[in-house]
Amino acid sequence: MPLVYCGACSHAPGITARPERADTQTRQALESAFHRMGDDIRATRPDALIVVAAEHFANFFMNNMPAFAIGMADSYEGPIEDEAFLRIRRHRVPGNKALSRKLIEVVMQTVDVAYAEEWKFDHGISVPLHFLTPDYDLPIVPANINCQGPPLTPLKRAWAFGEALRAAADAVPERLALVATGGISHWPATPDSGKINAEWDRTFLAHWAANDREALTSYSDGEIYREGGQGGFEIRTFVAAAAAAKGAKGTIEFCEPIPIFAVSCTIARMQIAA
Amino acid sequence: MSLYQVQKLIYQLNRDPRTRERYAAEQAAVLAEYELTDEERQALIEPDIGLLYVLGVNGQLLMRFAALHKFEWNAYLDAMRQGLVRHGPVREGVYAATGYEGVEAHDARLKRERET
Numbered sequence: 001m002p003l004v005y006c007g008a009c010s011h012a013p014g015i016t017a018r019p020e021r022a023d024t025q026t027r028q029a030l031e032s033a034f035h036r037m038g039d040d041i042r043a044t045r046p047d048a049l050i051v052v053a054a055e056h057f058a059n060f061f062m063n064n065m066p067a068f069a070i071g072m073a074d075s076y077e078g079p080i081e082d083e084a085f086l087r088i089r090r091h092r093v094p095g096n097k098a099l100s101r102k103l104i105e106v107v108m109q110t111v112d113v114a115y116a117e118e119w120k121f122d123h124g125i126s127v128p129l130h131f132l133t134p135d136y137d138l139p140i141v142p143a144n145i146n147c148q149g150p151p152l153t154p155l156k157r158a159w160a161f162g163e164a165l166r167a168a169a170d171a172v173p174e175r176l177a178l179v180a181t182g183g184i185s186h187w188p189a190t191p192d193s194g195k196i197n198a199e200w201d202r203t204f205l206a207h208w209a210a211n212d213r214e215a216l217t218s219y220s221d222g223e224i225y226r227e228g229g230q231g232g233f234e235i236r237t238f239v240a241a242a243a244a245a246k247g248a249k250g251t252i253e254f255c256e257p258i259p260i261f262a263v264s265c266t267i268a269r270m271q272i273a274a
Numbered sequence: 275m276s277l278y279q280v281q282k283l284i285y286q287l288n289r290d291p292r293t294r295e296r297y298a299a300e301q302a303a304v305l306a307e308y309e310l311t312d313e314e315r316q317a318l319i320e321p322d323i324g325l326l327y328v329l330g331v332n333g334q335l336l337m338r339f340a341a342l343h344k345f346e347w348n349a350y351l352d353a354m355r356q357g358l359v360r361h362g363p364v365r366e367g368v369y370a371a372t373g374y375e376g377v378e379a380h381d382a383r384l385k386r387e388r389e390t
Contacts, residue, residue, distance in 0.1 A: 017347070023384075057288065057335050058289060059289075062282075080288075082338070082341045082342065148334060187372065190369050190371055191351055191355045191358065193351060193374075194376070225368065230368045230369055259381055259384070260381075
C-alpha cells in the first residue's frame with residue numbers, strides 16, 4: 001500500500017519532564033496539536049507507524065555508529081530515561097519483526113541501513129508516542145539517523161533514506177504511517193537550553209512545507225551548528241520525511257517557540273495522497 | 275585526553291542497569307576498566323557535572339548522567355555554568371556554550387511579542 005500518513009513533530013524531553021513551567025496556554029495548544037496528530041494518524045487506519053528519530057545514545061554509540069538503523073523486533077521498551085525525570089512510565093511497545101524485515105530488505109536496495117533486533121526507545125520516540133499512541137496499541141517500526149556523533153549522516157543521504165523508506169512502505173501490503181521526530185534550532189542539555197532561533201526555524205519549515213529538496217539538503221553542518229545549535233543537526237529526520245512524501249507539500253499545523261521545552265515545538269504534516 | 279572513554283562509561287551507566295549496580299557496588303573496579311586520566315576519574319566519582327561538561331561530554335549523555343545522580347533540571351544547568359566559571363570554556367565536542375538571555379527573559383520577550 002502507498003504510505004498513508006507522513007508528518008513530523010518535536011520530541012523535546014521538557015514537553016513531558018517539566019510541563020508546568022511552560023506558558024499554560026501555549027503548552028495546552030501544543031498538547032492539543034499532538035493529540036490531533038494522533039487522531040489524524042488513526043484516521044488513516046495504519047497497520048504500523050514508522051518513527052524516524054534522532055536518538056541520543058540509548059542504543060548507538062561512537063564504538064559502532066550506524067548512519068541509519070531500523071528496528072526489527074516484535075516489541076521494544078521505552079523510555080530508557082529515568083521515569084521520574086521524563087514523567088513517562090516505562091512500557092513495552094509493540095513492534096512487528098516480519099514487517100520490519102520486509103521494509104529493511106527494500107531499504108537496503110538503495111541505502112546501507114543497519115538493523116537492530118533490540119532497541120530501547122529514548123525521549124526521541126517515547127515523548128511523541130506518549131501523545132500520539134498513548135495506549136501503545138499501534139506497532140512501531142523505529143528508524144534512526146545519526147544526528148549526534150560526528151561525522152553525521154549527510155543531509156543528502158537522509159533524503160535518500162526517506163526515499164528508500166517510501167519505496168519500502170509502498171512495496172508492502174500493510175498500511176504504513178511515518179512520523180519524523182526532532183528539533184529544529186536548539187541548544188539542548190547545555191547552559192543555553194531554551195535558546196531558539198525562531199527565524200531560522202521558520203525558514204527551514206517553509207522549505208519543508210514547500211518540499212524544496214535543494215534548499216533542505218543544502219545546509220552545511222557548520223551553518224547548522226552556528227545558526228541552529230547542535231540540536232539543529234536533527235533536521236535530518238525532517239529531511240527524510242520530506243523525501244518520503246515524494247513531492248507532496250506540507251502544512252505546519254503548530255509551531256511555537258517554548259523556551260523551557262528548548263525548541264520551537266512543531267507539528268507538521270505532508271499532504272500525501274493516500 | 276580520553277573523552278571517548280569517559281563518554282563510553284557514561285553511556286553504559288545510562289543505559290544498562292547491571293552496569294549501574296556494579297558501579298554502585300564496586301565503583302573502583304568499573305572505573306579501572308576505562309582508560310581515564312585522574313581528572314576524568316575524579317570528575318566521574320564526585321560527580322563534577324561542570325567539569326564533565328567542560329571536558330566535552332555530549333550533553334545528551336551528561337543530562338541523563340546528571341538525572342541518574344538526582345540533579346534537578348536547574349541544578350544541572352547551574353552545575354554546567356559553574357563548570358565554565360571554574361574550568362574555562364568547553365574543550366572538545368559540539369556542546370559548547372554560546373550565550374543565552376535565559377528562559378525567564380526569553381519567556382518575557384515572547385509574551386511581549388505576542389501581545390503586540
